[in-house]
Amino acid sequence: SQKIEQNSEALNIQEGKTATLTCNYTNYSPAYLQWYRQDPGRGPVFLLLIRENEKEKRKERLKVTFDTTLKQSLFHITASQPADSATYLCALYAFDRGSTLGRLYFGRGTQLTVWP
Amino acid sequence: DSGVTQTPKHLITATGQRVTLRCSPRSGDLSVYWYQQSLDQGLQFLIQYYNGEERAKGNILERFSAQQFPDLHSELNLSSLELGDSALYFCASSEGDEQFFGPGTRLTVL
Numbered sequence: 001s002q003k004i005e006q007n008s009e010a011l012n013i014q015e016g017k018t019a020t021l022t023c024n025y026t027n028y029s030p031a032y033l034q035w036y037r038q039d040p041g042r043g044p045v046f047l048l049l050i051r052e053n054e055k056e057k058r059k060e061r062l063k064v065t066f067d068t069t070l071k072q073s074l075f076h077i078t079a080s081q082p083a084d085s086a087t088y089l090c091a092l093y094a095f096d097r098g099s100t101l102g103r104l105y106f107g108r109g110t111q112l113t114v115w116p
Numbered sequence: 117d118s119g120v121t122q123t124p125k126h127l128i129t130a131t132g133q134r135v136t137l138r139c140s141p142r143s144g145d146l147s148v149y150w151y152q153q154s155l156d157q158g159l160q161f162l163i164q165y166y167n168g169e170e171r172a173k174g175n176i177l178e179r180f181s182a183q184q185f186p187d188l189h190s191e192l193n194l195s196s197l198e199l200g201d202s203a204l205y206f207c208a209s210s211e212g213d214e215q216f217f218g219p220g221t222r223l224t225v226l
Binding site for chain 1: 118120149151158159160161164171172174204206208213214215216217218219220222
């Protein structure tokens with residue numbers, strides 16, 4: 001069955017360190033992968049998108065890598081701050097078998113806490 | 117603020133009842149998506165509409181239905197509600213690959 005796993009339900013790190021979150025998937029051939037941030041009781045907010053033919057993408061303190069051979073994406077937050085504390089969701093855009101229509105499949109998320 | 121609005125913010129109802137959730141997409145966005153988020157299932161795609169037409173269907177129950185109107189707002193109808201339908205329901209809209217999520221409707225079925 002199709003599965004997206006975000007390793008570690010929770011990650012606690014000290015302010016200033018780099019947070020690394022992992023997203024592994026099986027049985028998908030994603031066209032692209034996205035990372036979203038979600039704060040408690042609020043809707044997810046888009047952060048970054050990386051396509052299947054891209055290895056790495058950066059945006060300010062954020063970096064995402066995408067390895068389609070390993071079927072894995074890593075999401076890094078450098079110089080982390082307490083304000084970065086939130087749940088981070090990995091989402092794959094893929095096509096159902098035999099369909100020309102794609103959709104997003106979300107992981108369960110990793111809850112990041114950055115302590116001072 | 118994503119520009120996507122959802123009403124109501126909270127909804128408390130009883131089993132067996134029917135409710136309607138409303139979503140207004142960002143100005144100009146033709147695609148509207150509905151998602152359900154519960155503690156045990158995570159964020160699950162329900163259905164997508166594009167310019168009034170159903171585009172893709174996910175894990176949507178037969179008791180649930182949706183539509184998108186000519187002004188592009190969308191409604192999600194949930195009927196014969198069960199306790200397990202209690203969840204956060206999100207609407208999102210997009211023009212390209214990035215989805216913009218609304219604040220959600222928290223549905224509690226008692």
